[in-house]
Amino acid sequence: MKHSCMLSIGPASFRIGSPWRAPIDALRELYAAYPPVKSGIADYTVRLEPAGTGRRWFRPSIAIAGDHMLADAAPMALRHGLLAAEMGMNLQMALGWRRHLLIHASSAEKDGQALIMTGESGSGKSTLAAMLGECGWRFMGDEFALIDLVTGSIHSFPRLVSLKNAAIDVMRGIVKAPARFGPLMEATPKGDIAHLVPPADAILHMRDPAEPALLLFPRFGFASELRGVSKGEAFVRLTQASTNYVALGEAGFHALHHFVDTVPAMALDYANGEEALAAIDQLWEVRS
Numbered sequence: 094m095k096h097s098c099m100l101s102i103g104p105a106s107f108r109i110g111s112p113w114r115a116p117i118d119a120l121r122e123l124y125a126a127y128p129p130v131k132s133g134i135a136d137y138t139v140r141l142e143p144a145g146t147g148r149r150w151f152r153p154s155i156a157i158a159g160d161h162m163l164a165d166a167a168p169m170a171l172r173h174g175l176l177a178a179e180m181g182m183n184l185q186m187a188l189g190w191r192r193h194l195l196i197h198a199s200s201a202e203k204d205g206q207a208l209i210m211t212g213e214s215g216s217g218k219s220t221l222a223a224m225l226g227e228c229g230w231r232f233m234g235d236e237f238a239l240i241d242l243v244t245g246s247i248h249s250f251p252r253l254v255s256l257k258n259a260a261i262d263v264m265r266g267i268v269k270a271p272a273r274f275g276p277l278m279e280a281t282p283k284g285d286i287a288h289l290v291p292p293a294d295a296i297l298h299m300r301d302p303a304e305p306a307l308l309l310f311p312r313f314g315f316a317s318e319l320r321g322v323s324k325g326e327a328f329v330r331l332t333q334a335s336t337n338y339v340a341l342g343e344a345g346f347h348a349l350h351h352f353v354d355t356v357p358a359m360a361l362d363y364a365n366g367e368e369a370l371a372a373i374d375q376l377w378e379v380r381s
Contacts, residue, residue: 094140099130100182103239103250103299104192106130107182111141112149116174123175123253123275123288126296137161137189139181144168157181161188173278176286179253183236186250187336193239193248194341194348197334200233200247201225206306207247208373209238209356211334214283217313217369220260223289224366225373227267232295233303242341242348245355246302251295253288261287263366307376308358311369315362319372322358 094110096117111117137160144154145168153171159181166184169177186195198211199222208225210218219235226232232251239248253275256264265274268289275288310322310330322330331349332338338345359376363369 098124099133099135100124101128101130102182102252103234104248105137105186105190105250106132106135107137107139107185108135109139109141109178109181111155111174111178112143113141113153113155113171113174115171116141116155116178119175119275120178123290126290126293128296137182137185139178139185141174141177141181157184159185161185163188167282169281173281175275175288176255176278176281179255179288182252186237190239190337191341193241194338194345194352195336196238196240196331197236197336198238199235200238200249200303201230202233202247202303203230203377205303207233207238207303208307208309208377209247209305210309210311211238211331212310212312215313216311217260217363217366218311219255219257220263220366221311221369221373223254223256223260223264224267224370226254226292226295228370231298231303232291233299237336240305240348240352241302242344244302245305245348245351247305248302249295249299251291251299253290256287256289258284261285264289305352305356308352308356309373309376310358310360312360312362313369314364317364317368317372318360318362319376320360322360324353324358327358328353 097110140158143149144156148154154168199218234250237250273290
């Protein structure tokens, strides 16, 4: 690839390459505060390639490729190149990572303990994690929570926060530094998307693990309700939310069993972010 950069995010590192300069420049700008890849060797390679002959110049279109690929992945417009790079990194983690049990979840840390939030797309977990990161919590990630296979600790993967649709304006009202926002990408497969650079402490301490203290299943757009979740239900839902549970075999089973057995789980329905944050603060005080 003519243009490339290397990124270190939590315990993983990536080399992203492209024949186009624009997506690589965007990555360099938004990830400028992240530490360098000291070894010079990345865990994974992501390639943003032309989707077909001539598609580098005529109606430019990106095909995401790399060490691990989905053959039927749809190409993306060049104007969505930053999103394609982020999706490529997430894909490498989802398909190839074996050092931790991966849960598709957001997470935040306070006083050395972690809140893990998982749910379907649109549940608000990314926005809630971003909001917590702006009000006294350490943002740990909005895509994956990494569970240590031996200790059970949660490790960070604090890539750019992917904000969708109405969440963009919500966070613009909270974060007063415009430079922390990436470009607005309109009409993507998931609607309008803008990326947010995590707070400085999330990047500075991204290799510091935390002990899991609470598992939350949020659901946005419903009347306020809070209920306990049984260990059996939590286990099943987390197997569905894990991208490498089956691949890890016995190690994955024991790690997930320990997590579910030791971490209380709650389900939270909420109508807006302020309501959810208040409920989280209350849960956190009760837990303490």
